[in-house]
Amino acid sequence: MDEPAVSMGLRWVGDDAAVIDISGDVTAAAEPAFTSAYENAAKRGARRLVLNFGGLEYMNSGGIGMLVTLLVHASRHRQKLAAFGLSRHYREIFELTRLDEAITICDTEAAAVAAAS
Amino acid sequence: MTEPGRSGRPQRRAAARPRDAGSWAPKVRRLAVTRRGRPGANVDGRRLTGPVQGFGQMWQKTYRMDLGPDIAPRQAIATWKAHFGEFWPAGSRFDNSLTGISPGDVALLDVGLGGGVRLSTGVFVLYADEESFTLMTPQGHMFAGWITFSAARTDPVTTVQAQVLMRANDPLYELALALGGHRKEDQFWIQTLTSLGRYVGAPPAPVRARVVRIDPRRQWGQAGEIWHNSMVRTLLRRATRIRGR
Numbered sequence: 001m002d003e004p005a006v007s008m009g010l011r012w013v014g015d016d017a018a019v020i021d022i023s024g025d026v027t028a029a030a031e032p033a034f035t036s037a038y039e040n041a042a043k044r045g046a047r048r049l050v051l052n053f054g055g056l057e058y059m060n061s062g063g064i065g066m067l068v069t070l071l072v073h074a075s076r077h078r079q080k081l082a083a084f085g086l087s088r089h090y091r092e093i094f095e096l097t098r099l100d101e102a103i104t105i106c107d108t109e110a111a112a113v114a115a116a117s
Numbered sequence: 118m119t120e121p122g123r124s125g126r127p128q129r130r131a132a133a134r135p136r137d138a139g140s141w142a143p144k145v146r147r148l149a150v151t152r153r154g155r156p157g158a159n160v161d162g163r164r165l166t167g168p169v170q171g172f173g174q175m176w177q178k179t180y181r182m183d184l185g186p187d188i189a190p191r192q193a194i195a196t197w198k199a200h201f202g203e204f205w206p207a208g209s210r211f212d213n214s215l216t217g218i219s220p221g222d223v224a225l226l227d228v229g230l231g232g233g234v235r236l237s238t239g240v241f242v243l244y245a246d247e248e249s250f251t252l253m254t255p256q257g258h259m260f261a262g263w264i265t266f267s268a269a270r271t272d273p274v275t276t277v278q279a280q281v282l283m284r285a286n287d288p289l290y291e292l293a294l295a296l297g298g299h300r301k302e303d304q305f306w307i308q309t310l311t312s313l314g315r316y317v318g319a320p321p322a323p324v325r326a327r328v329v330r331i332d333p334r335r336q337w338g339q340a341g342e343i344w345h346n347s348m349v350r351t352l353l354r355r356a357t358r359i360r361g362r
Contacts, residue, residue, distance in 0.1 A: 058136045061244040061251035061265050065177075065282050068168050072175060072332045089135050092144045097243065097253070098262075102169045 005058075006030040006117035008037040015078040017048040017113050023055030028062030031069075038070055047079055052109065054085030064097050071102050140246040142221035148241060148255055150223055157225050158177075158240035158354070159347040167288075171261030171284025172339040173291035175332035178281040180306040183274045190268035191247045193277050196317055198250060198267055202226075202310040206305055212325035220245050224252075228259075228295075231301065232346065236253040238347040240264075257347035260296070261286045261339075277313060278307045284336070287343035291335065303328075 006024035014021055018041035022036075041049060074081045082104040086094065094100040106112040147164055150157030157273030184193055198218040199352070208229035219225075222242040230236055236259060240252040254260060262283030269276055283303070285291035288291035290298070307324040314322060331351055343349075 060137060060140065060246065060249065062265060062267070064251070065263060065265065065280075066283060068175075069177070071332055072167065076332070076334075078248070087135070089138060093141055096142060096144045098165065098167050098170055 004032055005053040008033045010037050010040055012044075013050070013109070013113055016046060017050065017116065018044070018046040019050045019052055019109065019113075021052045021055065025050075025058040026056060026063035026066070027058070027060050028066060030063060031066050034066055034070065038073065042077060042079070044100075048113065049074055049079055049081050051081070051083040051103070052085045052112075052113045053083055053087075053090060055087070056076055056090060059090060059093065061096065064093070064099065067099060067103070071099075078117040082106060082116040084109050130292070137246075139179060140220060140244055142241065142243050145221070145241075146349050148223055148239070150225070156234055157223075157239060159224065159237050159350055160225060160255055160315075163257060165241055166256055166258070166261035166286060166342075167242075167253060168262045168282050168284050170286050170339060172336050172342060173260075173285030174330055175284045176328045176332050178283075178302070178306070179278060179327045180280075180303075180310055180324050181276055181278045181327075182310040182314055182315055182324045183276050183322045184268075184317060185275070185322075188275050188317050188319060190270050190275050190334055193202045193243065193250055193268040193313070193317060194250065194266070197268075197277070197313055198245070200316065204316065205308045206308040206312075209305070218242050218250055230298075234348065235351055236348045237351045241337055256286070256342060257345035257350065258286055259290050259348070260284060261291070261342075277310060279310060280304070282331075284332075285310065286339075288340050289343055289349070293348075299328075308323050332352055334336065 006026060009021035011019050020037045048081045071081060086105060091105060094105060104113050104115040145163050148160055150161040168201040181321045201218060205211055214227045220242055222237055225239045228236045238258045243253040251263050251265040251267060253263050260283035262281060265280045267278050273362055285294050303326055310324045
């Protein structure tokens with residue numbers, strides 16, 4: 001198996017809002033990094049999760065599947081999810097897969113943090 | 118390239134043409150099927166449905182089989198794409214004769230559900246590259262979700278995998294899945310992988326199945342999708358034809 005070519009950074013933009021900065025390739029192989037970032041945010045009490053796709057370079061259907069799993073976890077823990085930084089190409093993929101109906105997509109980080117409220 | 122976001126934080130923009138650009142289907146709102154002799158009545162005009170939209174509990178089902186050391190992942194996927202329907206169990210039919218498995222293609226299918234009940238529906242090719250491809254289902258299909266077929270090398274063997282991420286599309290399908298549908302689906306993919314292995318000349322190997330319930334909740338807001346139920350519509354069309362004779 002190839003090593004995942006992705007990195008996930010976690011930072012806080014408020015008491016209960018965490019931003020996950022995603023860089024590189026989002027595929028099924030990114031799941032451990034993604035889960036770790038999510039669990040760290042949840043452990044520290046994040047109620048709002050914002051995904052920053054500004055560094056996204058590649059995504060396949062396995063990556064989209066992983067996002068659905070994250071969405072379910074967040075929903076079960078009553079956490080709100082929003083995203084920003086998606087290029088037009090990836091925004092269209094979110095629309096095609098109808099993931100945009102469950103994850104609010106915004107143009108800026110500030111708007112995404114507000115949308116996750 | 119970087120540019121400042123409105124919040125003042127630099128936003129890195131992806132390259133003009135991402136590496137995956139040719140692998141994804143173009144955006145569609147509703148499926149269009151115009152095929153002489155097979156109108157695709159349960160597919161034409163339907164919206165695509167993913168696991169976010171379905172009604173029932175969400176499941177992730179993974180079926181894996183080792184093909185041995187002699188078949189490369191790309192070779193396995195090329196064969197799978199070229200002969201996809203041939204690997205299906207007897208009694209079920211996959212018709213991609215006019216298209217193939219390329220991003221954006223729509224294939225019609227007939228699945229025998231037992232007891233003379235058939236499900237006429239279709240699938241949309243959401244994603245395809247040289248080592249994987251993903252099918253997405255339309256409204257009325259038994260489940261809302263994606264099936265991803267992939268192959269990977271973990272030396273010294275190549276492993277093929279079919280992974281389903283799904284919710285039953287409506288309450289009737291949810292009941293049908295609970296009353297044996299899940300078991301039947303397991304058998305379906307186990308037989309499919311076994312047929313693929315046999316076709317490429319792989320040494321006999323067991324299919325490993327792993328089923329995880331991702332979300333135990335049902336989405337009652339989606340119960341109205343029963344209106345599109347392709348199984349009911351297929352049965353009604355058949356009954357109407359018989360009465361009209």
